[in-house]
Amino acid sequence: MSNKVLLVEDDLSISEMVRDYLLREGYDVTAVFDGIEAETAFKQGSYDLILLDLMLPGRSGTDVLQLIRNQSLVPVLIMSAKDGDVDKALGLGFGADDYITKPFSMIELAARVKAAIRRAGYPAVAERQNAAAGRLVHLGELTLDLDNFAVTKKGQEVKLTAKEFGILKLFATNPGRVFTKSQVYGFVWNEDYYGDENVINVHMRRLREKIEDDPSHPKYIVTLWGIGYKLGEF
Structure with a gap:
């Protein structure tokens, strides 16, 4: 079964580039383009990873991240053009699992996506072992x-x-x-x-x-x- 990814990116060219690459890598990708759409998609779907831009119309990426973290442990990978330490601390402090700065290579993004999903699977494995x-x-x-x-x-x-x-x-x-x-x-x-x-x-x-x-x-x-x-x- 393909891992499901929610892609939240308002730049159409970046969104299409990321979506097309992840689709070729075998992921099931849902793309939305603003914060309000992101919150609706999150509430209505189930995802293995969320790729989240910080600078979004409608509702900010940090607001979306707080909503997600109040309800779910799904891994969140922040994508942002801001490269300052303050921005990284802000993103991770709100509960993001990783942070990648634009522009990034598709190879690096795919590696981070794979690693975040793999790390998120460890607790589930531990729970199954505990049950046994x-x-x-x-x-x-x-x-x-x-x-x-x-x-x-x-x-x-x-x-x-x-x-x-x-x-x-x-x-x-x-x-x-x-x-x-x-x-x-x-x-x-x-x-x-x-x-x-x-x-x-x-x-x-x-x-x-x-x-x-x-x-x-x-x-x-x-x-x-x-x-x-x-x-x-x-």
Whole structure:
């Protein structure tokens, strides 16, 4: 089955060039040309990757990206003519998985598309392996029982609240993925995020106090300053 790509690019010549190349590479490509069309296509379809220009008519690429990230973990590859570090940090800080600067070669774009889709497949593989093994996830000295909402550390029970377990599970089942605070809130609370960082800060602090040897220097869920959090490496 072909991987499905949503291409969001308002420049017709670039859109046709990218679409035609990816079609030849075997991808199923849906092309839209403004931010409003992008949001509609995202809501109505299911995609393995989204190629997203930042400078869009109708609605900005960052607004589209925030909508996507509040509802989905689908990999997003930013395409932009802006090459400043601020723009890259902005794109990745909102939850993009990768960033490519225009003009780019089709070979480089295809390689990045393939890599982003491959990386996104790792959590699904891990979930299938967990299911076959009783849905246990091992992280260093921690073991998560996903079916019974239980956590142990060195064989000893760690008592977590439902939200604390939800946060830990989110990172444990998505290794390598970076989550902003709004994304953590959206996936764990299943509600729209209104910018109250204190809620996330309190729950993250309490979780770290329970699972970390040194909460001030966490190793299980690490902070990426100005961006969000990710699972530590084990």
